[in-house]
Amino acid sequence: YCIIEVNARLSRSSALASKATGYPLAFVAAKLGLNIPLNEISNSVTKVTCACFEPSLDYVVVKMPRWDLAKFDRVSKELSSSMKSVGEVMSIGRTFEETIQKAIRAIDPSLVGFAPKETYAVIEEELTHPSDQRVFAIANAMQQGYTVDRIWELTKIDK
Numbered sequence: 001y002c003i004i005e006v007n008a009r010l011s012r013s014s015a016l017a018s019k020a021t022g023y024p025l026a027f028v029a030a031k032l033g034l035n036i037p038l039n040e041i042s043n044s045v046t047k048v049t050c051a052c053f054e055p056s057l058d059y060v061v062v063k064m065p066r067w068d069l070a071k072f073d074r075v076s077k078e079l080s081s082s083m084k085s086v087g088e089v090m091s092i093g094r095t096f097e098e099t100i101q102k103a104i105r106a107i108d109p110s111l112v113g114f115a116p117k118e119t120y121a122v123i124e125e126e127l128t129h130p131s132d133q134r135v136f137a138i139a140n141a142m143q144q145g146y147t148v149d150r151i152w153e154l155t156k157i158d159k
Helices: 012-021 025-033 096-107 124-128 134-143 148-155
Strands: 060-066 087-093
Touching: 012 025, 012 060, 012 087, 060 096, 087 096, 124 134, 124 148, 134 148
Parallel strands: none
Antiparallel strands: 060 087
């Protein structure tokens, strides 16, 4: 293994991943910064193996960005490489379906989860050009009978 970059600052994602797994990412990054090889750092979760050992997990974690684009005037709701997220939520569950439902509800308590929005009509423009409402456009598309293959053609999201 070769480490290409170590970000000493650590991002919000790193903190969330560390909380979700119980694995001290900042601790390991600091040791690596001191030039201690990964195979010589003890795994503080297992207390037996080295830090490069990856235990199997019995849960799924979903991290989802929180958009608050409605608060701002003249802001395009189209998502691109520019940072528009005002935060993120993390949810933990036994399955992806359970966990994404929790994440969507955590973004906004008025949302019921991955479900169509009655006031939101599916338009192929929304599926081909991502916005903060894309997940709901996908839910509407599924309700209207779009196949997974058709949704993939429009969104390019992995099946």
